[in-house]
Amino acid sequence: MKKYLITILTISLLMNYNGIAQSRGIRIGYIDMEYILEKVPSYAEAKNQLDQKAEKWKQEIETKKSDINKLKEALKTERVLLTKELIEEREEEIAFQENELLQYTQKRFGPNGDLIVQKTVLIKPIQDQVFNAVQDIAEAKKYDYIFDKSSDLTMLFAAKKHDISDKVVNVLTRAEKREQMSKKQQRLEEEKERKQELIDDNPELSERQKKSEERKAARLQMIEDKKLAAEEKRKEAEENRKKLLEEKNAKKNGTVSDKSNSETSGGTSTVKGTETTPTVDKKAEAEAAKKKSQEDRQKQIEDRKKAAEEKRQKAISDREAAKKAREEAKSKP
Template identity: 65%
Template structure:
């Protein structure tokens, strides 16, 4: 009977080994500490528990300081105390020390409040994790899934076998479901499906990363080109505005100069007209004074007056002509100077 049982066991083991070799053993692992850190509720409860533990440590420290103080007092006053008093104080110190040990054991012992509350805090999440791990193992045909943070010694584990992120996603999925709309849930499910594919196929993840890097580099290059074009456009606009301002300034300066010249010429012309009128009046006065002279003298005087008036008119015309000629010459020189300056500026810009 025993011989038959041994043969059956050997056959079953051989069959299992053949199946494993044919399909290949698939192994995964999780990091429970990493998963717990990613769960917001656990992190908040853990912080509250740590605050409690800190408070317990402070209480223990107060008790320890009190005991040390009693010991110091006993050491100092021992020579002055009777044997009964010394024994009484030693008994009190021993009682307080036992009380401190009991307090530490109650709070921080292997069955103390800290360990118990931590286990109570972790257990619901651990139960969810174990359920999720079983679902993943069945869905993705894992033969073994280990816990990296357990007592099991794991010397090395490739990242592609780490399914901790998948567990975290499934843990947070239920919480998100209550807050998201149908469309958001659909998008989230698609995102998780892609992420699961990446986790299952590291080469796909690497390829995806390369594509994303290329896309980011291309977007950065386009953005840099846009910024360069914008800076160039701004520089052109500033230069154009500067040239227009300089041109307007020159135009205003030339206009002001012309107006000043006209203002200077107007008083001179008025002065000349006044002097001409005075001369005419004087001529008329002389003619009237000589009215009593002979007709010949009158004619001679009239001719002389006409001659003087004609000379005066000619002189005024010459002066006006000369002033206009100088003004025209001055304007021509200013235009030539402005033209030369414009050409020089254009040449300097072309050289730049």
């Protein structure tokens, strides 16, 4: 009966504010308290401890039941051998233990038992946090009504877009994280949260944000490619300079002359006093090494460009799929 009264009252409120809804638009949201509690780490840990206690109580009850059954079986077996007074004494003992078992069961699992009381004590602080978070979200997002899906209110249908349970969970988890953060980390986290909320509330902004990130990634990739090419060029120039310096020192010390004289059969050296110029073979090798280095560098650049293009195409494909999913969700009644 209470459930129906709440439903009728809700419908009456919505009908009374129908005129306001036409002029301003009433914002209605809902939460699922059971879902939120499952997502809160502190509640899950405390609930696990309570479940362990309940399991221990159940084992104690089963042990008492087993003892009582043993007494009953013993009485049944020995009844023909016992006097009337002993039988009555045994039956009184069994009745007494059964009564104790019933009282213990009520104490642990009754309507006002330890399990219900401790669950209430456990859930109360979390509920207070949820209510505070809901109020903050309602004030910030201009909600007129926020209902609890897991309460006595009967919700025949509720669109997922009106579910703010995840927002409440985010508020609670962020509050726990802030307790372990420095002031600078808290400011950065708050700025990140503010930007994310803007994106969540404005799908078009989300699309622009994605495009901006893609352009930024492409620019960073281009800069990285240029840096790589410049680094390769610098290394090549350094190697050439080092090689020329070694050849110059060799000429100065006269070490190239003897070697070139022993290889005059190739006819590729030009002798001037005791100094010789590098052979054609060495020049060809240097040119080949330079060409190979350029080809390797060009291949690396092409590979990076190919990877960047694949990443960009994948991002475009994912964005189109998400857009199509949203359109399909909107088109559903």
